[in-house]
Amino acid sequence: MGEGTEYKIYPDTLGEPYRTRRFKNGEDLYRSLGIGREDKASRLGQFAKNFQFFGAPVGLIFAIDRNMEPGQWADLGMYMQSVMLLAQEHGLSTCPQEAWALWHKTVREFTNLPEELMVFAGMSMGFADSEHPINLWRSDRAPATEFLSILR
Numbered sequence: 001m002g003e004g005t006e007y008k009i010y011p012d013t014l015g016e017p018y019r020t021r022r023f024k025n026g027e028d029l030y031r032s033l034g035i036g037r038e039d040k041a042s043r044l045g046q047f048a049k050n051f052q053f054f055g056a057p058v059g060l061i062f063a064i065d066r067n068m069e070p071g072q073w074a075d076l077g078m079y080m081q082s083v084m085l086l087a088q089e090h091g092l093s094t095c096p097q098e099a100w101a102l103w104h105k106t107v108r109e110f111t112n113l114p115e116e117l118m119v120f121a122g123m124s125m126g127f128a129d130s131e132h133p134i135n136l137w138r139s140d141r142a143p144a145t146e147f148l149s150i151l152r
């Protein structure tokens with residue numbers, strides 16, 4: 001679990017439906033790699049690949065001014081999304097990685113990050129291996145009826 005995080009990646013208690021969705025997503029991911037539920041070493045091995053940027057040639061770190069509030073964290077998320085869409089347009093693939101927040105001290109030291117900035121996430125960028133099993137599945141999508149309210 002690295003150096004701990006400066007912000008909570010998830011709430012202490014993740015309520016429904018998010019808990020079930022998160023669990024299923026993890027199960028699907030490890031199943032695609034042929035890693036069983038009990039195989040903790042392989043699961044950790046896959047998690048550790050975060051810190052090699054999954055073999056990508058480019059690694060990005062996104063940080064936010066500590067004074068910022070949830071509204072501005074949303075802005076940063078949108079900014080990251082724009083980076084990912086632009087990358088896609090240029091034939092590159094990405095993987096956003098909050099896992100990097102676990103190593104915020106090391107990241108700060110390595111990148112000479114000013115104290116007023118907090119590490120939010122990293123991002124791998126490169127050419128996706130479209131044949132790799134991890135890239136051959138898509139995470140579930142909830143049907144629109146689950147999250148849209150239509151008021152008439």
Ligand SMILES: Cc1cc2nc3c(=O)[nH]c(=O)nc-3n(C[C@H](O)[C@H](O)[C@H](O)COP(=O)(O)O)c2cc1C
Nearest residue numbers: 047050077094095096097098099100121138139140
């Ligand atoms: C903000 C954010 C942080 C993420 N952090 C990680 C991470 O640290 N490690 C990881 O393997 N996946 C992480 N993911 C999920 C992958 O990037 C995910 O495979 C990617 O979002 C594509 O799946 P999707 O279609 O469900 O979004 C993160 C996603 C987001 C949006």
